[in-house]
Amino acid sequence: MTDRASRIYLDHNASAPLRACARDAMFAAADLTGNPSSVHGEGRAARSVLESSRKTLADNLDVAPERVVLTSGATEGAATLLMPLWMKSAGEVRYERLAVLDVDHPALREGGRFHRDQFDRLPVSADGQCDLASLVEWLSEGRDRLVAVAAANGETGVTQDVAAVADQVHSAGGRLIVDASQIVGRLPLAAFAKPADALILSSHKVGGPQGIGAIVLPEDGLCPMPLMTGGAQETRRRAGTPSPMLAAGFAAAFKAAAAEVSCVDSMAVLRDEFEAALLARTSALIIGRNAPRLPQTTAFQLPGQRAETVQIAADLAGIAISSGSACQSGKVGRSVAVEAMRAGGASVDPDLGLVRMSFGAMTTSADLSRLIEVVAGLYERSRKPMHRAA
Structure with a gap:
């Protein structure tokens, strides 16, 4: 095992390294004393940091601050928004059914x-994109419907045509929820956020602290019944004392990540060079290669090698990669994303899982070359015939 200082981190889709600006903002906020709901001076100071952070997020999203609700992360955000019962000043709004993508x-x-009999998983193409014909058919079966999609798949990096999905959903009178956790700093956010009615965001995906995220609610004041109830925090949309320290780190990281969108082209060049070298040295299959993808993500299968084997070999060589989404890769099993793409016609083997390499703006060509040597070495050793002693 290599020492920590010399290790290469290529698992940004699971969690990006904490940015210096986020750490500095958190340290500054950590000196505050007081509950942001308290009316004394200390509480007001904590509230000021909280609301300033909310405004930074809102400004970078081009939305009103009151639409931004802080959560503990994207999972809580999804659990909050994927809810049949919503509220508006005029009364309750109930969504009878939900559609999600089988690949997400x-x-x-x-x-x-939603109860299991209240939602449907829509199929995807061989490249992992939403089957619009299936979506249109599903929408035609009734009104009062929600659709939730990830703008970019965290395992494969494949992006969805959110504008096209939104057109179909809105023309049928439905609402669209978009998980934009993997987009910020990697692709222009507006193209994925503007068509959506509500957004899901995560701090640690953009180099902020773990344990905080946000949802962006529809601009017409519609909001789901709260998941967390109790106090009046977040204007009664999410109970529990919010952390000014985590909010400050999240806002600082989000602003910095949004500014990195200028690096998209250079990251895509690095990814393409990595894939060309990988294909030159092995017979790897690049998953979702023909679809629009995140510029810093490559998912692949190596013939005859389970994804966990490749991941372990890389880890022993001092390189952090993934064998699936971070919520799945702690256990060995078939990849749901690969299974969904195979059902859509992809020539992939779900039993192999998938190897994911995802990097950041500071990753170098030399970093990716080291991974190529590890993967190619593993591949070449696996192709050599085994000689048994007589």
Whole structure:
């Protein structure tokens, strides 16, 4: 095992390294004393940091601050928004059914607070994109419907045509929820956020602290029944004392990540060079290669090698990669994303899982070259015939 200082971290889709600006903002906020709901001076100071952080998020999302509700992360955000019963000043609004994509993260795929018989998993193409014909058919079966999709799949990096999905959903009178956790800093956010009625965001995906995220509610004042009840925090939309320290770190990281969208082209060049080298040295299959993808993500299968084997070999060589989403890769099993893509016609083997390499703006070509050597070495050793002693 290599020492920590020399290790290469290529698992940004699971959790990006904490940014210095986020750490500094958190340290500054950590000196505050007081509950942001208290009316004394200390409480008001804590509240000021909280609301300033909310405004930073809102400004970078181009929405009103009151639409931003802080959560503990994207999973809580999904559980909050994937809810049949919503509220408006005029009364309750009930959504009878939910549609999710079969390829997406369990936070969406499992339907949130909808019962299993109240939601449907829509198929995807061989490249992992929403089957629009199936969506149109599903929408035609009734009104009062919610649709939830991830703008980018965390395992494969494949992005959805959110504008096209939104057109179909809105023309049928439905609402669209978009998980934009993997988009910020990697692709222009507006193209995925503007068509959505509500958004799900995560701090640690953009280099902020773990344990905080946000949802962005529809601009017409519609909001789901709260998941967390009790106090009046977040204007009664999410009970529990919020953390000014985590909010400050989240806001600082989000602002910095949003500014990195200028690095998209250079990251895509690095990814493409990595994939070309991988294919030159092995017979790997790049998953979702023909679809629009995140510029810093490559998912692949290596013939005859389970994803966990490749991940372990990389880890022993001092390189952190993944064998699936972080919520799944702690256990060995078939990849749900690969299974969904195979059902859509992809020539992939779900039993192999998938290897995911995802990097950041500071990753270098030399970093990716080291991974190529590890994967190619494993591949070459696996192709050599085994000689048994007489």
